[in-house]
Each structure stands twice: as structure tokens, then as C-alpha cells.
Amino acid sequence: xxxxxxxxxxxxxxxxxxxxxxxxxxxxxxxxxxxxxxxxxxxxxxxxxxxxxxxxxxxxxxxxxxxxxxxxxxxxxxxxxxxxxxxxxxxxxxxxxxxxxxxxxxxxxxxxxxxxxxxxxxxxxxxxxxxxxxxxxxxxxxxxxxxxxxxxxxxxxxxxxxxxxxxxxxxxxxxxxxxxxxxxxxxxxxxxxxxxxxxxxxxxxxxxxxxxxxxxxxxxxxxxxxxxxxxxxxxxxxxxxxxxxxxxxxxxxxxxxxxxxxxxxxxxxxxxxxxxxxxxxxxxxxxxxxxxxxxxxxxxxxxxxxxxxxxxxxxxxxxxxxxxxxxxxxxxxxxxxxxxxxxxxxxxxxxxxxxxxxxxxxxxxxxxxxxxxxxxxxxxxxxxxxxxxxxxxxxxxxxxxxxxxxxxxxxxxxxxxxxxxxxxxxxxxxxxxxxxxxxxxxxxxxxxxxxxxxxxxxxxxxxxxxxxxxxxxxxxxxxxxxxxxxxxxxxxxxxxxxxxxxxxxxxxxxxxxxxxxxxxxxxxxxxxxxxxxxxxxxxxxxxxxxxxxxxxxxxxxxxxxxxxxxxxxxxxxxxxxxxxxxxxxxxxxxxxxxxxxxxxxxxxxxxxxxxxxxxxxxxxxxxxxxxxxxxxxxxxxxxxxxxxxxxxxxxxxxxxxxxxxxxxxxxxxxxxxxxxxxxxxxxxxxxxxxxxxxxxxxxxxxxxxxxxxxxxxxxxxxxxxxxxxxxxxxxxxxxxxxxxxxxxxxxxxxxxxxxxxxxxxxxxxxxxxxxxxxxxxxxxxxxxxxxxxxxxxxxxxxxxxxxxxxxxxxxxxxxxxxxxxxxxxxxxxxxxxxxxxxxxxxxxxxxxxxxxxxxxxxxxxxxxxxxxxxxxxxxxxxxxxxxxxxxxxx
Amino acid sequence: xxxxxxxxxxxxxxxxxxxxxxxxxxxxxxxxxxxxxxxxxxxxxxxxxxxxxxxxxxxxxxxxxxxxxxxxxxxxxxxxxxxxxxxxxxxxxxxxxxxxxxxxxxxxx
Numbered sequence: 001x002x003x004x005x006x007x008x009x010x011x012x013x014x015x016x017x018x019x020x021x022x023x024x025x026x027x028x029x030x031x032x033x034x035x036x037x038x039x040x041x042x043x044x045x046x047x048x049x050x051x052x053x054x055x056x057x058x059x060x061x062x063x064x065x066x067x068x069x070x071x072x073x074x075x076x077x078x079x080x081x082x083x084x085x086x087x088x089x090x091x092x093x094x095x096x097x098x099x100x101x102x103x104x105x106x107x108x109x110x111x112x113x114x115x116x117x118x119x120x121x122x123x124x125x126x127x128x129x130x131x132x133x134x135x136x137x138x139x140x141x142x143x144x145x146x147x148x149x150x151x152x153x154x155x156x157x158x159x160x161x162x163x164x165x166x167x168x169x170x171x172x173x174x175x176x177x178x179x180x181x182x183x184x185x186x187x188x189x190x191x192x193x194x195x196x197x198x199x200x201x202x203x204x205x206x207x208x209x210x211x212x213x214x215x216x217x218x219x220x221x222x223x224x225x226x227x228x229x230x231x232x233x234x235x236x237x238x239x240x241x242x243x244x245x246x247x248x249x250x251x252x253x254x255x256x257x258x259x260x261x262x263x264x265x266x267x268x269x270x271x272x273x274x275x276x277x278x279x280x281x282x283x284x285x286x287x288x289x290x291x292x293x294x295x296x297x298x299x300x301x302x303x304x305x306x307x308x309x310x311x312x313x314x315x316x317x318x319x320x321x322x323x324x325x326x327x328x329x330x331x332x333x334x335x336x337x338x339x340x341x342x343x344x345x346x347x348x349x350x351x352x353x354x355x356x357x358x359x360x361x362x363x364x365x366x367x368x369x370x371x372x373x374x375x376x377x378x379x380x381x382x383x384x385x386x387x388x389x390x391x392x393x394x395x396x397x398x399x400x401x402x403x404x405x406x407x408x409x410x411x412x413x414x415x416x417x418x419x420x421x422x423x424x425x426x427x428x429x430x431x432x433x434x435x436x437x438x439x440x441x442x443x444x445x446x447x448x449x450x451x452x453x454x455x456x457x458x459x460x461x462x463x464x465x466x467x468x469x470x471x472x473x474x475x476x477x478x479x480x481x482x483x484x485x486x487x488x489x490x491x492x493x494x495x496x497x498x499x500x501x502x503x504x505x506x507x508x509x510x511x512x513x514x515x516x517x518x519x520x521x522x523x524x525x526x527x528x529x530x531x532x533x534x535x536x537x538x539x540x541x542x543x544x545x546x547x548x549x550x551x552x553x554x555x556x557x558x559x560x561x562x563x564x565x566x567x568x569x570x571x572x573x574x575x576x577x578x579x580x581x582x583x584x585x586x587x588x589x590x591x592x593x594x595x596x597x598x599x600x601x602x603x604x605x606x607x608x609x610x611x612x613x614x615x616x617x618x619x620x621x622x623x624x625x626x627x628x629x630x631x632x633x634x635x636x637x638x639x640x641x642x643x644x645x646x647x648x649x650x651x652x653x654x655x656x657x658x659x660x661x662x663x664x665x666x667x668x669x670x671x672x673x674x675x676x677x678x679x680x681x682x683x684x685x686x687x688x689x690x691x692x693x694x695x696x697x698x699x700x701x702x703x704x705x706x707x708x709x710x711x712x713x714x715x716x717x718x719x720x721x722x723x724x725x726x727x728x729x730x731x732x733x734x735x736x737x738x739x740x741x742x743x744x745x746x747x748x749x750x751x752x753x754x755x756x757x758x759x760x761x762x763x764x765x766x767x768x769x770x771x772x773x774x775x776x777x778x779x780x781x782x783x784x785x786x787x788x789x790x791x792x793x794x795x796x797x798x799x800x801x802x803x804x805x806x807x808x809x810x811x812x813x814x815x816x817x818x819x820x821x822x823x824x825x826x827x828x829x830x831x832x833x834x835x836x837x838x839x840x841x842x843x844x845x846x847x848x849x850x851x852x853x854x855x856x857x858x859x860x861x862x863x864x865x866x867x868x869x870x871x872x873x874x875x876x877x878x879x880x881x882x883x884x885x886x887x888x889x890x
Numbered sequence: 891x892x893x894x895x896x897x898x899x900x901x902x903x904x905x906x907x908x909x910x911x912x913x914x915x916x917x918x919x920x921x922x923x924x925x926x927x928x929x930x931x932x933x934x935x936x937x938x939x940x941x942x943x944x945x946x947x948x949x950x951x952x953x954x955x956x957x958x959x960x961x962x963x964x965x966x967x968x969x970x971x972x973x974x975x976x977x978x979x980x981x982x983x984x985x986x987x988x989x990x991x992x993x994x995x996x997x998x999x
Contacts (some may be wrong), residue, residue, distance in 0.1 A: 022966075024936075026959075026966070027918045027921075027936065029961075030918035030919070031918060044935065044936050
């Protein structure tokens with residue numbers, strides 16, 4: 001009661017005074033009514049003002065009242081210069097909003113613990129080794145038999161959990177014939193119990209469902225999938241669905257917030273690990289292995305012995321695995337077996353999205369932070385200038401007894417007001433920007449999905465950021481103001497140079513930050529441009545891609561007939577078949593041996609294509625000819641230049657032969673004769689250097705010349721219409737109507753595949769460009785304000801210099817010299833910082849090096865141009881100074 | 891002013907005691923009651939009465955309420971709270987022991 005009343009009294013100070021007044025007056029009235037002399041009664045009170053003051057201080061919380069007064073005063077100060085204040089709030093809001101937005105994304109992707117019990121005890125197992133081409137590589141996929149051995153070996157101290165990637169898979173609900181896509185994950189039966197998850201409906205998978213192959217045809221839906229696919233229909237239990245020819249029964253729905261362990265992808269369907277055909281194969285590494293320490297086990301002491309133990313178990317398995325190394329050269333086996341097992345904390349889940357975007361988001365966060373710093377410097381400059389202008393007021397306040405603490409509070413209040421307004425505005429920006437950026441992370445057909453709640457983590461970050469901003473803005477001016485020596489200030493100003501020294505430091509700081517932003521941005525923009533303008537070597541114009549599957553597989557003749565039917569559709573110019581599209585993310589290699597020699601250290605990458613595919617893709621032949629319809633694989637091959645150069649250096653490769661070495665995918669050896677050579681075209685990704693690629697005929701036969709069935713392939717359709725997607729529905733229907741087992745699983749265009757390759761680069765380039773523009777603008781405004789202020793301050797000096805005959809050039813020099821010195825100093829610091837930062841993100845650049853001359857020259861020119869434009873008004877003002885007027889007024 | 895000095899430190903006790911006998915008094919009435927019940931010996935000064943009232947109100951010993959008087963003006967009346975009753979007990983026993991001690995000293999001398 002009492003605290004509350006004191007606080008509310010502080011807020012309503014005026015009303016309180018009125019009440020005290022009224023009560024005293026009513027007392028006087030009573031006294032007079034009781035017959036006392038009015039004058040005597042009034043005198044008895046003593047000084048009415050003192051009584052009231054004494055009463056007032058008892059009934060209010062004094063600190064709060066002074067705080068409120070300071071806030072009101074600060075608000076009026078801000079209101080006195082609306083444009084300045086609005087610009088300050090806006091620039092701070094932009095900085096704060098961007099920082100919080102970046103934090104939300106990074107937190108959601110990288111740091112936020114999974115909504116499971118014991119997330120802090122969860123690790124993921126990977127092996128580090130020297131990969132192909134001698135570079136360090138990491139492999140996080142494991143074979144199920146290997147996993148089971150390790151699981152049993154670790155059982156005393158930890159549980160091992162197997163979880164596959166959330167692959168976008170074709171599924172069919174039994175009730176209808178339509179195929180649709182869902183993210184399907186195979187998990188070991190111990191996952192749900194170990195994660196401490198409770199079903200929202202039905203039951204979850206248990207170890208018994210996963211005990212032996214084929215005994216658990218059960219599926220658990222994620223809550224999210226149940227919600228958006230079935231509208232939370234409880235009758236979904238018991239329904240069956242078909243995945244890859246197997247039928248699964250829905251037995252339950254997972255808890256509401258659990259979306260799997262692959263951060264950035266929402267899992268739709270969980271299946272038992274043992275239901276995958278891979279689960280029994282020793283040679284197929286296909287799922288991740290997580291390790292969860294048992295509660296109470298100390299990770300500091302237990303992890304390392306456990307790691308060594310599991311490493312030995314896994315090594316013994318791999319050495320003894322007969323099927324793993326069929327046809328693999330000894331050098332490769334040795335390289336692979338020379339590996340290190342690593343446990344990495346996985347409490348926030350693991351995903352490729354994390355790997356791809358960790359550094360990108362880090363750099364965006366850095367850029368946002370720098371923009372905020374630049375904005376802070378600007379606003380702090382403004383407040384320093386204001387504080388300098390108020391030196392006399394401060395001196396007066398100190399002279400009449402204001403405590404220095406009160407003065408610091410006065411200025412901190414003002415900066416807190418600014419920061420608070422900016423934070424409110426920034427919150428809107430952060431609320432909008434994080435989902436916006438996230439929506440541009442993945443192709444629209446398969447968007448990245450992250451929970452972005454505005455919970456206490458985000459609020460805490462925002463709050464800490466706001467406090468930092470308040471201190472950055474206010475502390476320096478506050479300390480300066482409170483250090484005012486009243487005697488000096490009242491005498492007419494103390495050391496006139498001290499605020500200028502401070503402002504000059506601010507310029508250098510700002511230029512350094514701005515230069516860093518510009519430098520990094522230009523690197524990212526140049527990377528994106530070079531990547532986008534990379535010569536593809538094939539056409540993306542009007543190319544429709546129908547990714548088609550056929551269940552258990554169909555003979556090539558069925559595929560060829562379907563292609564023939566597609567060719568007959570009006571609007572179709574040509575149709576060809578490839579096993580998968582270029583830049584579609586698939587890459588399969590095989591070892592190549594020439595003339596029966598052992599395989600070369602580097603493999604060749606292949607693609608099965610039908611006759612006419614090269615022409616449809618507009619890939620020219622440098623020599624030789626295309627496949628003929630009767631060509632089969634093994635037999636003829638067309639190779640790219642890198643292949644020819646790698647395996648037949650300095651020779652004409654046409655007519656030569658090579659062997660595709662046998663391995664677990666190609667159990668039968670095959671010999672190929674090169675019938676044509678094409679230029680290099682990007683195979684799996686735009687960023688990588690050219691690989692040795694060979695094309696083989698789509699029609700494959702085994703070693704008895706019997707045709708092999710094909711389970712999936714892509715129809716490459718060149719259309720006459722400008723928008724190839726317009727034809728997709730009718731072509732899809734046509735394929736379905738043929739009832740030959742072929743079904744279109746995905747529709748896209750070659751142009752989209754190319755665009756998807758540059759999504760990340762485009763996103764970073766756009767955002768970096770935006771931050772660069774803002775930083776430049778803010779730095780320009782800052783420069784202008786500082787210089788303008790300094791010219792105003794030095795009016796008298798400039799007037800005197802003019803009066804005693806200084807030339808215009810001389811005036812310009814004294815006004816701008818130190819500013820440009822500071823710009824040069826700041827620029828150099830920025831370059832140094834830039835090299836450091838660029839080193840950290842070098843992997844994100846494409847054909848761009850930080851040391852390229854134009855990468856430094858471009859930001860330098862932009863900075864210099866901005867500086868010239870920003871200083872021009874102040875210089876003109878200095879030149880227009882009228883000495884007589886100045887000398888008269890001063 | 892000897893009369894005020896006599897009140898030093900015991901104003902709270904007097905106000906609480908008056909209010910415990912007669913709840914809902916306004917400031918003037920409290921002052922008048924102190925004067926009349928003490929046979930005009932003790933007088934609370936206005937300048938110290940009101941700060942004391944406010945202090946006790948903030949301490950939660952008494953609570954105040956605005957009422958309308960017959961004359962149409964408002965008056966602020968005070969009454970004891972539960973905490974105030976406890977405080978009154980404590981102050982009373984403290985006063986008793988102090989006055990006993992003082993009497994003992996006077997008798998010795």
C-alpha cells in the first residue's frame with residue numbers, strides 16, 4: 001500500500017499538492033469556525049510552503065519524482081528539435097531492429113535448444129578425415145549395423161539414437177491416388193522415449209517397433225503435419241499411407257512443438273529405422289547418430305573415454321566390412337579409415353541449413369551491429385553537441401546545488417527516451433524482418449521453416465541491446481556535462497577544443513565502421529554478380545523439368561515411349577530424358593580406370609542421358625557426335641573437357657576407351673568408348689570448379705544385354721511458350737493417363753534450378769547492399785552534422801582569420817583538413833578490420849578476393865564521395881562568414 | 891515553547907491513542923482532542939501534526955479518507971489500521987517504561 005501510494009503520488013505530483021492544500025485549508029476553516037483568530041491560526045502553521053513541502057516529501061517517492069521530472073524535461077528537449085530527434089530515433093530503430101532480427105534468426109537456427117528433455121546432454125557423432133582432392137572432409141552418416149554395435153558398446157553411459165535426414169519424399173494416402181510430398185524421417189525406436197516426448201494423440205514409436213526388419217509398419221505424424229494436412233482430425237489414427245511401395249499405419253501424433261532434429265526443416269512423418277531397406281546393409285551410410293549421455297554422467301570426464309571406445313568399435317566394424325570396400329582402391333580405403341570420431345553438441349539440432357548459413361547470418365549480424373554503432377555515434381554526437389550548448393545551463397544547475405548524479409540522470413533519461421522509442425519501432429522491424437529473410441532462404445517450393453517466437457530470449461536480447469544503446473548514447477555526454485566546472489563555464493567557456501577532439505574521434509570511428517560495412521558488402525555483391533553472370537554453357541530458356549518416378553522401375557522402352565507421347569503435345573518443341581537434371585543437387589561418381597590400370601585418384605561423375613538431350617540443353621559438341629537411339633550403356637560415352645584433360649592428357653580422346661570401375665552401385669564392370677566431347681558445364685553446383693563428367697546412354701543393359709529398369713528420371717521438355725510451367729499440368733496429366741507406372745513427382749524449370757543455386761548469395765548481397773546504403777547515409781549525415789557544428793563553433797576564429805587576410809583556400813583547409821585526416825585514419829582502420837572479417841567468411845565469396853584492388857577502391861570512392869558531399873554545406877557556410885558581422889556580435 | 895518540547899517523541903502515541911478512542915477524525919479534531927483531553931496542557935502544532943499524520947499513513951498505521959462535510963467542503967478523516975493498533979500497544983508500553991524510569995530517577999534525586 002505504502003510503496004504503491006508513494007509511487008502513484010510521484011506520478012500525480014500536482015494532484016497531491018492540491019490535496020495537501022485542501023486539507024490544510026479545511027483545517028484553517030475549522031480553526032476559524034472554532035473561534036480562533038484567522039491571522040493567528042494562519043501563523044500557527046508557520047510557513048505554509050514549508051509545511052506543504054515537508055508533507056509532500058513524506059508522501060512521494062523522491063527519486064521517482066525527480067526521474068519523472070527528468071523524463072519530462074528530456075521529452076521536451078527531444079521535442080524542441082523534432083527533425084533531429086526523429087532522424088535519431090529512426091536510425092537507431094533501424095539498427096536495433098536489424099540486430100534483433102538477425103539475433104532471432106541466429107538463435108532459432110543455431111542456439112535454441114530442441115524442445116526435448118536433456119537437450120544439453122545430446123551430441124552428434126561425425127568423423128573427420130582427408131576427403132577427395134586432399135581437403136579435410138566431414139562425414140556425419142553412419143551404417144545401421146555400425147550404429148547398433150556402437151549403441152551396445154555405449155549402453156552403460158549413454159544412449160545412441162539414429163535419425164535419418166528429413167527427405168522430401170513421395171507419399172500416397174491410401175484413400176486417394178494422388179502422390180504428394182512430405183518430409184519423412186527414419187528414427188530408431190528409442191528416440192521418442194529418450195527425448196521424453198508425449199503423444200498428442202495415439203502412441204509414439206517405441207523400441208519394440210524397431211527391433212527387427214519389417215516388424216513395425218507404423219508411422220507417427222508430427223503435430224504440425226497433422227494440423228495443416230488433416231486439420232487435427234482425430235480419425236487419422238489407423239489410416240494407412242504408402243511410401244516407396246511399403247504401407248504404414250498411423251499410430252499417433254507427436255507433441256505440439258517437436259518438429260524433428262533437423263533445424264530449419266519441419267519433419268512430417270516419423271518411421272521406424274528398421275523399416276528402411278538400408279537398415280540391414282553394412283555398406284550404406286545413411287543416417288545420423290546422436291549420443292545422449294545418461295543423466296548424472298559428467299561429460300567432462302566421460303566423453304573422451306567413450307569417444308575412444310566407440311571409435312575403436314566403429315573402426316573394427318569398418319575394417320571387417322567385406323561389402324564396404326568392393327572395388328575401392330586401397331589408397332581410398334586407407335584414407336577413409338584414417339579418421340577421427342568427433343562428438344559435437346547437438347542440443348540445437350543439426351542441419352545443412354546451419355552449415356550453409358552460420359557464417360552468412362554471422363556476417364549479417366555483424367553488418368547490422370555496425371549500422372547500429374554508426375547510428376549510435378551519430379546520435380551521441382548530436383547529444384554531445386547539445387550538451388556543449390547546455391554547458392552554461394549545467395554550470396548554473398551545479399552552482400545552485402544540483403548533484404552530479406542528478407545531472408548524469410538528466411542526460412541518461414534523454415538517451416533512454418531515444419532508445420526506448422527506437423526499440424519500440426525496432427521491434428516492429430524485427431518482427432517483420434526475421435520471417436522475411438527466412439522466407440528467402442530456400443527455394444519457394446521447399447521453404448526453410450523455423451519457429452521464431454518472441455519469447456524471453458529475444459526480449460532479453462532486445463533489452464540488453466537497449467541498455468547498451470542507452471549507455472553508448474548517454475554516458476559520454478553525461479560525464480562531460482557533469483564534469484563542467486561552473487566557474488569556467490559561467491566565465492564564458494572553458495577549453496574550446498575538447499568537444500572537437502571528441503567529435504573528431506567520433507568521425508574516425510564512424511568512418512572505420514562504415515568502411516568495413518562497405519568493404520564487406522562490395523565483396524558479397526561482387527560475388528553474387530560473378531556467380532550470376534557465370535557462363536553456364538547450357539540454355540535455361542523455356543526448359544521444363546518433369547522429375548518422374550516409377551515405383552519399382554520401368555524398362556527404358558516405356559520411358560522412351562512416354563517421351564515420344566510428350567513430343568506430340570502442341571507447344572512442345574523437343575523432349576529428352578536425363579537421369580537427373582543439371583544443378584539439381586544430385587551427383588554420383590565412379591572410379592575410372594584406363595586400359596585396365598588401377599583407378600585414378602580422382603573419380604569421374606556421370607549422367608545418363610537420352611539421344612537429343614545435349615541438343616535440348618543446347619550443349620554443343622566440340623567433336624564427335626551425339627548418342628544414337630541404339631546406343632546402350634555400357635558402350636558409348638560422351639565426356640566433358642575436364643574429363644578428357646584428366647584421363648587423356650594431351651591426346652585426342654575420341655575413340656578411346658575407359659572402364660567404369662565396379663563398386664557397390666555398379667556391381668558389373670563396363671567399358672565405354674568415347675564418341676564425343678562437350679565443353680564443361682556446371683554439374684551439381686555453380687560454385688564448384690569443373691568436375692570430370694561423362695554422359696552415358698539412358699538405355700542401360702546388364703552383362704547379358706538385358707535392359708535394366710529405371711526407377712526415376714527427368715523429362716527435359718523444351719517448350720514453345722515463354723512460360724514453360726504453363727504446360728506442366730497437361731503434361732503431368734498425360735503421363736498419369738498412360739497408366740504405365742510413371743508418375744511425375746516434381747515439376748520445376750532449369751531456370752529455377754539455376755536461380756536456386758544463387759539464393760543465398762542473392763540474399764546476402766541484397767541485405768549487405770541495403771546495410772551499406774544505410775551506413776553510408778548515416779555516416780554522411782554524421783559528417784555533415786559534426787562539420788557544421790565545428791564551423792558554427794569556430795565562427796569567431798574564422799571571422800578573425802578572414803579579417804586578417806586569410807585566403808579562401810586557407811579557410812577551406814583549416815575547416816576540412818583534420819576531418820579528412822580522420823576519414824583517412826578511419827578508412828585505414830576499416831580496411832584492416834575488413835581483411836580480418838573477410839578472412840572469416842572467405843568461404844562465402846565466389847571468384848572474389850579481399851585483396852582485389854577494385855574491392856578496396858570501390859568502397860573508398862563511395863566513402864570519399866559521401867565525405868565531399870557531406871562537408872560541402874559546412875565549407876560553404878565557412879566561406880560565407882562575414883567577418884564584420886561576427887566581430888560585431890561577439 | 892515548552893509545551894511543544896513536552897510532546898517531543900510522543901506525538902505519534904497521542905494521535906494513535908486519540909484515533910483508537912474516536913475513529914474518523916480530521917486533523918483539526920485530532921489537534922482539538924489532544925488539547926481538550928490533556929486539559930489544554932499539551933498542544934500539537936499544525937506544522938508538525940500533518941507531517942506526522944502523513945508519515946504514519948505511509949507507514950500504514952492509519953488510513954485516510956475524504957468525506958463530505960455538511961458545509962459542502964471536503965475533509966480528510968483518519969482511522970487506525972490493524973498495524974496501527976499493534977503500533978499503539980508498542981508505543982504505549984515504551985512510554986510506560988520510559989516514564990517509570992524517569993519517575994525512578996526523580997525519586998532517587
